[in-house]
Amino acid sequence: MIKQILQGMVVGIANIIPGVSGGTMMVAMGLYDRLIHAITHLKSEFKDSMKLLIPIFAGAGIAIVALSRLFEFLLATYPIPTNFAFCGLIAGSLPFIFKKVKGHKVTVSKIIPFLIFFGVVILMALLGETGGASADVSFGFVNLLKLFGVGIIAAATMVVPGVSGSMMLMLLGYYDTILKVINDFVDALVKFDMGGLMTGVGILAPFGIGVVIGIFLIAKIIEFIFSKAEIHAYYGIIGLILASPIAILLKTDWSGISVLMVGIGVVTFALGWFTASKLGGE
Template identity: 80%
Template sequence: MLKKILQGMVVGIANIIPGVSGGTMMVAMGLYDKLIHSITHLKSEFKESMKLLLPIFAGAGLAIVLLSRLFEFLLANYPIPTNFAFCGLIAGSLPFIFKKVKGHSVSVGKLIPFFIFFGIVILMAVLGENSGTAADVSFSLINVIKLFAVGIIAAATMVVPGVSGSMMLMLLGYYDTIIETINDFIDALIAFNLTEILRVFGILAPFGIGIVIGIFAIAKLIEFIFKKAEIHAYYGIIGLILASPIAILMKTDWSQFSLPLLALGIVTFIAGWFVASKLGGEE
């Protein structure tokens, strides 16, 4: 149970940071196949599915609520070692992922999804340079519908390995607003400010409902793809994952670069690799 909560926290942290993929972390820790199965078979295998989904989603939720400020601080003040740590997490996942295609010969048909999805991640990193202005989330029917739609889009990209849900929020102009709203919600709860709680709930509720619906919709699609072309799908995922560290380093603020920071980055990279080796793999 504790390991699953910790795995969920890693996924949650990944979804906070633009350029880092929560789906990649799921694959890295041997969770991806089981999570997709549990989501798509929730009704028919409710008890077994909830044993996996509850601690994972609880851990992810805890990480997003409790650590969003911490990672805002780390990215603002120590972007190089922080991003190197996530590169280490991703790189440390590769041995587990390569096992999925071991024994299958390389072919042009398998390399096509590899290069397509490798390119998608790099393209998203390039486009993500412009995060857009803060979104208008004042209470209105149109904004509620927009938040619901953004939640669906964000959820879909959060589940797909190699694609960053938080980067998608940046492209849509909602990243800063959602992070600030989560922090406002925590402050309101601590102060027990009912007026503020209701205000931020009006923002987070439609967004959250959209996320839930988006996760279930994309999980069904992914399960279908894996049934029809599992090895080709994994080649696509490998392309996504190999491109992810490149995308993260492209998004890193290098203005503070120094040899001591680079040395610290190497240490955090190794730490990330170590964590991936401990949290990864099948149980």
């Protein structure tokens, strides 16, 4: 269970950082197939599904709540080593993913999804250069519906490997706002500020409900795709994953580059690779 909580924390951290895909981290650690199965078979295999889902989601929640400020600081202060660490995590996942297609002949029909999804990730990185304006989350029926819809979209993109849910929030203009609301909610909880807690719940509840519904919807779609064309789907995922480090490096702030920063980046890349090798697999 401790390993699964740690895996969930890696997924949670990935979902905080624009350009990094939580779905990619799931694949990297050998979680993806099992997680999709647990979500789509929750009713029929409730006990077994919850054994996997509870520690994973608990770990992700802990990471998002406890580490959002830390990674805001790391990305602002040490963007090169921080992003190199995530590139290492992704690169370290490749041996596990290539095993999924080992023994299957490479064909044009498999290369096509690879190229399409490789291009999707690069395009999203190029389009996602701006943080966007802060969204209006003042209490109101229309804003509640918007938060619900944004939650569905964010969840769908969080689950798809290679696509960054936080980047999608950024493009929609909700990234900075949601992150600030989470941090303010934690502050209010520490101070027992009931007004602050109610404000946070009013924003996070519709967003959270949207996230849960979005995860279940996209999981059903992904399960259907895998049941019809599993190997082709994995070629698409490989395209997404190979493009992810490029997308991360495109999003990296290189203004502070130096020999020292690059050297530290090489070390953090190696640590990321090592972590992927230990957390990966069944």
